[in-house]
Amino acid sequence: MNIQGKTIGFGLTGSHCTFAEVMPEIQRLVDAGADVIPVITHTVASTDTRFGTSDDWQQQLKDITGHHIITSIPDAEPLGPTKKLDVMVIAPCTGTSLSKLANAVTDSPVLMATKATLRNLRPVVLAVSTNDGLGLNAANIAKLMATKNIYLVPYGQDAPDKKPNSLVARMELIKETCEAALEGKQLQPVLVEKYRYMQ
Numbered sequence: 756m757n758i759q760g761k762t763i764g765f766g767l768t769g770s771h772c773t774f775a776e777v778m779p780e781i782q783r784l785v786d787a788g789a790d791v792i793p794v795i796t797h798t799v800a801s802t803d804t805r806f807g808t809s810d811d812w813q814q815q816l817k818d819i820t821g822h823h824i825i826t827s828i829p830d831a832e833p834l835g836p837t838k839k840l841d842v843m844v845i846a847p848c849t850g851t852s853l854s855k856l857a858n859a860v861t862d863s864p865v866l867m868a869t870k871a872t873l874r875n876l877r878p879v880v881l882a883v884s885t886n887d888g889l890g891l892n893a894a895n896i897a898k899l900m901a902t903k904n905i906y907l908v909p910y911g912q913d914a915p916d917k918k919p920n921s922l923v924a925r926m927e928l929i930k931e932t933c934e935a936a937l938e939g940k941q942l943q944p945v946l947v948e949k950y951r952y953m954q
Contacts, residue, residue: 888922
């Protein structure tokens with residue numbers, strides 16, 4: 756399904772090392788004609804890291820989307836009753852957010868926007884980025900994959916030699932996953948190569 760004219764909620768959670776991969780994908784959605792509404796967690800709103808400052812990342816989000824960023828649970832809650840979003844994306848989606856979503860914990864603006872979308876029986880797209888995807892969070896990923904209206908951006912091990920439990924989505928497939936999700940389909944294959952061993 757073409758995403759032109761669709762309203763997409765885009766939630767960023769605290770996998771700061773992945774932001775540089777995600778920003779061009781938000782631009783791709785905008786360039787394809789989608790209206791992208793940015794939502795961030797408290798961590799993203801308040802934490803500076805070696806990958807960049809919170810202010811810089813927020814400014815990029817505003818520049819790309821042309822929207823004010825939703826940074827509070829009260830501001831995210833109306834997305835439910837207004838049925839504003841056609842699809843909600845969480846990219847990157849950390850292990851913490853995966854765990855909370857899988858266990859119905861709604862304690863951040865991103866999770867509230869996600870709950871609001873699911874309430875309206877509309878698709879949610881998750882782009883995982885977690886160091887324990889093949890550890891304790893494996894159960895949460897499996898639970899979410901089996902949940903109606905939740906779709907995953909294809910993912911794989913990003914550093915199996917150093918971090919064997921780590922999983923990261925192919926962020927460049929966010930748009931394609933959204934298009935499939937809007938048709939009620941999971942983009943396949945879900946398990947992909949993210950890392951290639953040196954020959």
